[in-house]
Amino acid sequence: MIHIENVSHHIGKQTILNNIRLEIPAGGITALIGPNGAGKSTLLSLMARLQPLTHGSIRYNGRDLAATPTAEMARKLAILTQEGSVQSRISVRDLLMFGRFPYHQGRPQALDREIVAAALHEFGLEPLAERYLTELSGGQRQRAMIAMVFCQQTDYVLLDEPLNNLDMYYAKSLMQLLQRLTHEHKRTTVVVLHDINQAAAYADHIIAMQHGQVAFAGTPDEVFTEANIKTLFNMDAAVIDYAGKKLVVHHV
Amino acid sequence: MPSEKRNLLLAALLLAAASALFMTLNARGMWDFVLPLRAAKLLAILLVAYAIGVSTLLFQTLTHNPILTPSLLGFDTLYVFLQTLLVLVLGGIGYVQLNPAWKFSGEMLVMLGGSMLLFQVLLRQGGRDLARMILIGVIFGIFFRSITGLLQRLMDPEAFAVAQAFSYASFNSFNRQLLWPALLVVLASMPLLWRERHRLDVHLLGRDQAVNLGIAYQRHTLWLLAWVAVLVATATALVGPFGYPVSFFGLLVCALANHFAGTLRHNVRLPMVFLVAALLLVGGQTLFEHVLGMQAVLSVVVEFAGGLVFLYLILRKKQT
Amino acid sequence: MQTKMQAESRLLNWGSAAALLLLFAVSLSVGVADFSWRNLFAMPDEWQLLLTSRLPRTFAIVLTGASMAVAGMILQILMKNRFIEPSMVGATQSASLGLLLMALLFPAATLMVKMSVAAAAALAGMLVFMLLIRRLPPTAQLMVPLVGIIFGSIIESAAVFVAYETETLQLLSVWHLGDFSGVLLGRYELLWLAGLLALAAYLIADRLTILGLGETVSINLGLNRQTILWAGLVIVALITSLVVVTVGSIPFIGLVVPNIVSRLVGDKLRQSLPAVALLGAVLVLSCDIIGRLIRYPFEIPVATVFGVLGTVLFLALLMKRSGHAV
Numbered sequence: 034m035i036h037i038e039n040v041s042h043h044i045g046k047q048t049i050l051n052n053i054r055l056e057i058p059a060g061g062i063t064a065l066i067g068p069n070g071a072g073k074s075t076l077l078s079l080m081a082r083l084q085p086l087t088h089g090s091i092r093y094n095g096r097d098l099a100a101t102p103t104a105e106m107a108r109k110l111a112i113l114t115q116e117g118s119v120q121s122r123i124s125v126r127d128l129l130m131f132g133r134f135p136y137h138q139g140r141p142q143a144l145d146r147e148i149v150a151a152a153l154h155e156f157g158l159e160p161l162a163e164r165y166l167t168e169l170s171g172g173q174r175q176r177a178m179i180a181m182v183f184c185q186q187t188d189y190v191l192l193d194e195p196l197n198n199l200d201m202y203y204a205k206s207l208m209q210l211l212q213r214l215t216h217e218h219k220r221t222t223v224v225v226l227h228d229i230n231q232a233a234a235y236a237d238h239i240i241a242m243q244h245g246q247v248a249f250a251g252t253p254d255e256v257f258t259e260a261n262i263k264t265l266f267n268m269d270a271a272v273i274d275y276a277g278k279k280l281v282v283h284h285v
Numbered sequence: 286m287p288s289e290k291r292n293l294l295l296a297a298l299l300l301a302a303a304s305a306l307f308m309t310l311n312a313r314g315m316w317d318f319v320l321p322l323r324a325a326k327l328l329a330i331l332l333v334a335y336a337i338g339v340s341t342l343l344f345q346t347l348t349h350n351p352i353l354t355p356s357l358l359g360f361d362t363l364y365v366f367l368q369t370l371l372v373l374v375l376g377g378i379g380y381v382q383l384n385p386a387w388k389f390s391g392e393m394l395v396m397l398g399g400s401m402l403l404f405q406v407l408l409r410q411g412g413r414d415l416a417r418m419i420l421i422g423v424i425f426g427i428f429f430r431s432i433t434g435l436l437q438r439l440m441d442p443e444a445f446a447v448a449q450a451f452s453y454a455s456f457n458s459f460n461r462q463l464l465w466p467a468l469l470v471v472l473a474s475m476p477l478l479w480r481e482r483h484r485l486d487v488h489l490l491g492r493d494q495a496v497n498l499g500i501a502y503q504r505h506t507l508w509l510l511a512w513v514a515v516l517v518a519t520a521t522a523l524v525g526p527f528g529y530p531v532s533f534f535g536l537l538v539c540a541l542a543n544h545f546a547g548t549l550r551h552n553v554r555l556p557m558v559f560l561v562a563a564l565l566l567v568g569g570q571t572l573f574e575h576v577l578g579m580q581a582v583l584s585v586v587v588e589f590a591g592g593l594v595f596l597y598l599i600l601r602k603k604q605t
Numbered sequence: 606m607q608t609k610m611q612a613e614s615r616l617l618n619w620g621s622a623a624a625l626l627l628l629f630a631v632s633l634s635v636g637v638a639d640f641s642w643r644n645l646f647a648m649p650d651e652w653q654l655l656l657t658s659r660l661p662r663t664f665a666i667v668l669t670g671a672s673m674a675v676a677g678m679i680l681q682i683l684m685k686n687r688f689i690e691p692s693m694v695g696a697t698q699s700a701s702l703g704l705l706l707m708a709l710l711f712p713a714a715t716l717m718v719k720m721s722v723a724a725a726a727a728l729a730g731m732l733v734f735m736l737l738i739r740r741l742p743p744t745a746q747l748m749v750p751l752v753g754i755i756f757g758s759i760i761e762s763a764a765v766f767v768a769y770e771t772e773t774l775q776l777l778s779v780w781h782l783g784d785f786s787g788v789l790l791g792r793y794e795l796l797w798l799a800g801l802l803a804l805a806a807y808l809i810a811d812r813l814t815i816l817g818l819g820e821t822v823s824i825n826l827g828l829n830r831q832t833i834l835w836a837g838l839v840i841v842a843l844i845t846s847l848v849v850v851t852v853g854s855i856p857f858i859g860l861v862v863p864n865i866v867s868r869l870v871g872d873k874l875r876q877s878l879p880a881v882a883l884l885g886a887v888l889v890l891s892c893d894i895i896g897r898l899i900r901y902p903f904e905i906p907v908a909t910v911f912g913v914l915g916t917v918l919f920l921a922l923l924m925k926r927s928g929h930a931v
Contacts, residue, residue, distance in 0.1 A: 083496050107499025114493045122549055123489065131490060135499045139483025185498075410924050416747040417923070420688075423754055424919050431912030438905045529765075530758055582769045589762040592755050599752060600740045 034059045035080065035189070035221070040089035042075055042245075049075045051245040053089070057223060061237035062215050065225045068266055071242040073225045074115070077193050080223070081112035093189060107135035110189040111182045115197065125169070125177045126162045129153065132184030148184055155210070156180040171198035179207065183214065190215075190222045196231065204228075208235045233257050233279040241265055253279050289553045292545050296560035303568040310575040329459045330566045332467050333520045334538075337527075338562035339478065340516035341535030342542070342554060343509050346488050350415065351539070352598050355513055356532040358407055358422030360400055361521045362429035367395045368522075369436045385462040393518055400514035401507075427530045456570060456583070459524045467519050474512060478555070481509065485551040527584060533591025534584075538562040540594055614870040614880065621883030625667070628890045632663040635897050657790040665793040666785055666893050666907070667886040669848050670858060672799040674885025675806050675878065676844040677859020679837045682817040684735070686749045687867070688923075690859030691727075691845040693753035697854045698760040699730025700846040701780045705764055709771055716850075720795065723846035724839075730760060731838055783848075783855035783908035785893055792851075799847040802840050807878050813837060814873060855908045857915025858885055864922050888914070 035057040042050040050072045057063050065073045078084050080091055082098055091098040093109060101109075111132075123131075129152055133145040153159045156176050166174055175198045182190060192211075196204045212235050215222045226232045232239055232253070239256040241249040243265055249256045257279040262270045270283040307327055312319045341354045355361065371392060403425065411418020484505065487495050496502050527534050542558035543549075569587065573579045636659060677690035684694075691697050703726025707719045714722075734756055741748050761781075768777040806813070812833050816823055823830050848855070862885045866877050889907060892914060896905040 081497065083493055103496070103501050104499035107497065112493070112497050116491055116493045128490075131487065131494075131498065134483075134487055139486070182497075414747065416745060416751055420747050420751045421920065421923050423751065424916055424923065428913070428916035428920065431909065431916055434909050435905065435913050438903075438909060439900055528758070529761065530754065579770060582766055585762050585766045585769065589759060589766065592759040592762065595755055596737070596752065596759070599748065600737065 036092040038090050062222045063238040064232035064236035067242035072245040111185040111187040112191040113182045114193045129181050129184050132181035152180045152184050192224045300564050307571045334562035335559045336516040336520035337535050338538045338558035340513045341539050342558045354535040355517050359426030360517045361526045362426045364518045364521045366429040366433045369433045386466045389466045396518040467523050470519050482551040528588040537591035614876045617880045624887045633659045661790045662788040665788045666890050668796040668800040670886040670889030671882035672803040672844045673858040674862035674881045675803040676841045678863035683837045688750040692856040695730035695734045695756045696727040696845045698757045700727040700849045702764040724842045727842040727845050783853035784906035786904045795847050799844045861918040
């Protein structure tokens with residue numbers, strides 16, 4: 034379980050996050066949704082200690098994030114942001130091996146190689162294993178980055194808009210993969226998603242943010258109502274049921 | 286893997302050969318006189334090659350950029366300025382007569398502070414705009430050079446124009462007294478930096494992923510930057526600032542080392558950058574001095590080549 | 606009906622002119638030899654000093670400052686970039702290289718011939734530079750001065766290499782480090798030519814401004830772009846080589862002076878050109894006087910003093926823009 038208490042964040046005079054209090058349940062996928070500027074990415078980066086926490090506290094299973102050494106956290110939580118990989122003359126296989134760094138610290142063992150091989154297979158990256166990242170398409174690179182995070186084998190996985198750059202086919206297969214891996218390995222996955230229908234279809238828990246605050250929290254059935262959509266996105270959208278999941282018709 | 290090790294071995298062998306030639310060519314049998322003299326010079330060259338090559342490589346990894354170098358951003362002329370300032374502040378004669386090792390340590394400390402400050406200013410001013418940061422760095426470099434020249438003239442008005450106008454690094458007249466302190470610094474840095482080689486690889490993935498994988502990013506970066514400052518200071522103290530107005534030697538050797546290393550991994554690139562730099566300097570010096578009979582012109586040629594490489598890198602990038 | 610701009614411009618012009626006159630007088634008074642205004646009418650020696658040394662030197666400084674500042678301004682308009690000047694487009698360095706080669710290959714040639722070759726070299730250098738920066742996207746404003754500085758340093762390395770091998774480093778350094786201490790009557794007259802060229806720029810000022818407004822506007826207003834472009838470049842090349850051959854290189858004048866004036870009164874050339882010339886003269890004269898006084902009786906070359914001032918001003922200009930999109 035992730036406890037977020039009284040977390041605030043300011044940039045200059047602007048308040049990005051305003052006294053966030055949240056409990057993200059252990060196990061399953063939690064989706065963070067909301068309009069642009071709601072503070073979702075900022076919250077995620079604070080949760081991953083990418084930025085220092087100035088107000089409030091974040092605890093993972095009771096462990097205070099600020100008090101835990103960063104190398105140790107790297108074995109408990111993994112994050113993928115929207116920042117692209119910088120030096121790209123790295124092969125896919127090597128990239129995935131970097132995901133094992135918190136464990137091997139530069140000296141890969143047999144176990145690490147096995148995990149990387151399994152990830153290559155799981156994410157359909159085997160034909161691309163020896164190619165450099167620069168030679169891949171945006172979508173292929175994104176899949177490789179996510180596979181790397183998966184190799185880190187952490188209890189908590191944070192993903193900031195992982196479906197960007199992915200076409201429909203890969204977006205869907207990724208969400209299904211995430212769902213399966215999360216439940217199979219009993220992980221807690223927090224995903225920032227732009228497409229609320231993906232959230233509705235695959236998430237176990239929804240957190241909707243607006244203006245730096247938590248607007249709604251609950252199951253997809255509870256959160257995705259026409260009134261809530263109107264409040265969040267200022268849009269009239271129909272919410273229907275499809276294949277047992279909520280579907281928000283927002284585009285017509 | 287084997288091809289990378291092979292390249293390293295090849296480079297090491299070439300260096301050994303070049304060093305042998307350097308020591309023995311044209312000696313005309315005056316071994317007693319020539320050998321110790323050349324040995325000292327060879328040591329100085331190797332130390333400078335290590336210091337500049339390694340510091341530039343570290344800097345490029347930290348800044349995620351193959352075009353930036355400490356020299357481009359004025360770090361070496363900053364050191365000369367701080368040296369001159371110390372002499373001015375601590376009072377001419379007394380300071381100059383201090384034990385050179387103590388002087389060196391003092392200058393090193395001041396350099397650590399000064400370089401951190403410079404780096405902060407550059408980051409804040411440059412931000413996302415690389416060209417802006419480099420330009421500000423270059424102008425800072427010229428500023429440090431100018432004000433050093435002014436201070437020197439204030440202290441000693443009869444300083445000759447030639448020495449001020451083109452202070453190209455000279456291996457013929459290096460600072461002998463600092464040879465052992467410089468060696469100490471370099472030897473101390475070796476195990477400490479070698480230990481970092483895997484963590485340096487992680488830096489290649491960018492800041493966010495480095496933090497994600499458990500690197501204490503801020504602290505680690507500062508630690509490595511401190512070493513960059515120390516190594517730059519060591520090289521500059523030993524032979525003077527390279528190039529005018531900036532030095533491209535570091536850039537040149539890093540570009541070459543990246544090419545010949547064939548991988549981005551630091552366990553290969555670190556030794557390779559030293560070997561390439563040393564080979565260039567030792568081989569070049571041997572060639573110019575003993576074979577072609579030209580004077581102290583190696584650094585000029587190196588700067589010329591490095592400048593061309595720099596232009597090529599910037600102009601090429603913009604096309605794509 | 607005077608607009609605010611015109612009023613400010615007038616103020617700047619008169620202010621600079623006044624400062625210049627004051628500094629002119631100071632410059633005549635400062636120096637190593639004994640000189641006093643009172644004795645001027647009593648002793649013929651004082652007149653001698655004034656005419657052969659002090660007056661020529663002061664004129665030389667004023668002409669250099671004014672023409673280099675104007676040269677910088679012309680370049681900035683032609684290349685549509687605020688942060689360049691002759692030493693940052695390879696002109697100064699090419700001129701030095703040209704002079705060096707002439708001194709080595711044709712030492713008997715007359716000064717005029719050597720100067721013309723230097724100017725041709727400066728022009729060639731600038732043309733190569735302009736070819737190089739064509740590869741840069743138009744939004745990369747700050748890349749141009751960067752590439753220019755590096756380009757200049759490459760040419761300089763070539764010159765230093767030649768100088769080392771032919772043992773003429775001392776000669777090269779004379780052209781490299783601008784210094785007025787050697788100026789005497791009979792040794793600086795070429796600079797009047799530089800002044801004349803700066804004046805010529807004033808005559809084509811309007812056309813230069815239109816050129817700076819862009820290709821479409823120029824063609825629309827019936828301007829012969831090529832002619833004006835060449836005219837501007839030739840003026841810059843000539844001024845640069847005249848200054849280099851007479852007193853040496855003084856970097857950053859052409860960069861900072863036009864920028865300061867532009868901040869104060871805008872970019873209309875006909876209005877601001879006098880201010881640019883005047884302010885250039887004022888700044889260089891101040892630096893030279895400082896150089897003469899700061900460690901009296903020793904003289905510090907003006908390029909050393911201006912090097913500090915110029916870089917500080919340049920940094921201030923660069924860093925102040927942090928709020929703007931470049």
